[in-house]
Amino acid sequence: MNLSRHPELLDRLAAAYALGTLRGRARRRFEAMAREQAPVRAAALLWESRVASFNELPQPQTPAPAVWTRIDNLLAAEREQAAMQAARTTPAATPPPNPRGWLGSLAWWRGAGVAGAVATVAALAVSLGLQNELGQERTRANGLQAELQTQTTQVAQLQAELQARPRIEYVAVLNDQQASAALLVTFDPEGQRLNLQRVGGFQEAADRSLQLWALPPGAAPRSLGVLTRERLLQLAADAAALRETPALAVSLEPLGGVPSETGPTGPVLFQGALIRKQI
């Protein structure tokens, strides 16, 4: 049947199709005609767009503030995860310069200086400026050597400073109710982050999130972040957030977690002591 010859019927069918009340065999017949006849397809699309406006008419309603917190937590967790993956795939980010390396390259610079000089000799053997050129090369090589010396001293100083700065590291093994290890947590003071490794087989449901809490004595639990589903993950944290925190806990929360101020709302699944590493 050529529906485009029956504009009123086409309009009625397209409207019922878009509204969703055209069902079963009648719907499948209409879909088949839309695939074959462009005017039918156009009528269906027009009505789909018209009835989509029903979506814009309901009265607004204010969602609880926690909804944004959950979204924000999930975005933060996603960001951390992406950063970690990037760090893992980029081959070792620029290593810190070490004195041996600089000394090693000093020999190269000498060599380079000599090679440069030789080339200059070859090119300018008959030039009157020969002496002058050689003199300049020598001065440049001396300058570089002095610069290297300074840098070597600076590196040594920085290393001494790093050693003097207290590196506060923490570690925690969180156990489940059966006292089996479920989560290993270490704090990396340089990267200012917590490294987490799931060790049990626990996997939360698709509509739930695990949330990590610091449990300071005599104060309300403080959220340290929401866990993504990966086995290895990281959460940004600073040492201040862990000071005076003898224990950590993980609770089961709605997807995206809850605001820190409300504290855990779901059951505490894992907990364990947070230990300051001295070895």
Next chain:
Amino acid sequence: MSAQPDDTLIALLDRVAARDEAALKALYDLTAGKLMGLAMRVVGKTEWAEDVLQETFLHIWRSAGDYRASLSPPMAWLGLIVRSRSLDCLRRRGAERVHLTDELDDSLQDTLAGDGDDPADLSLASQQAWALHQCLRQLNAKQREVVSLAYLRDLSHGELAGQLNLPLGTVKTWIRRGLDQLRLCMARFA
């Protein structure tokens, strides 16, 4: 219905597509109330509607780049995401939902009982939504409700009759007449 809010929303969606988290928050502040209202209307339960809203904004975060190709007004595009997430939510909770229909539809029974005008907030709405709103006002409240729910909750005549506790024949008649009136009216807005 002016172009102004559309421009603001489109600019925000572009920034979200460029991974600007502040833009997502701004978009949320502008539209969350409206989208929450829609989710509530479809799933009928605050907790579920908030889950839908959360999923919606994570979806927007990931696919705002697809917005421009849709050629839709921004609120229409956002509304389609909320509706499809809401229907997913109802499908997932299908079993639970059977026991909840009574509680769920208290508000509907109120609407069906009265014949008052349906106040709508159209501050962000597209031209087309404004046209639909004008046309829906020509229907009586019951017809309006049945036609709206058929779309928003993707319900068949039979399901509507069941949920609203109305005879099947009545539902069919209301929908047919309501849709005929809408067709004639919407044709004038082209």
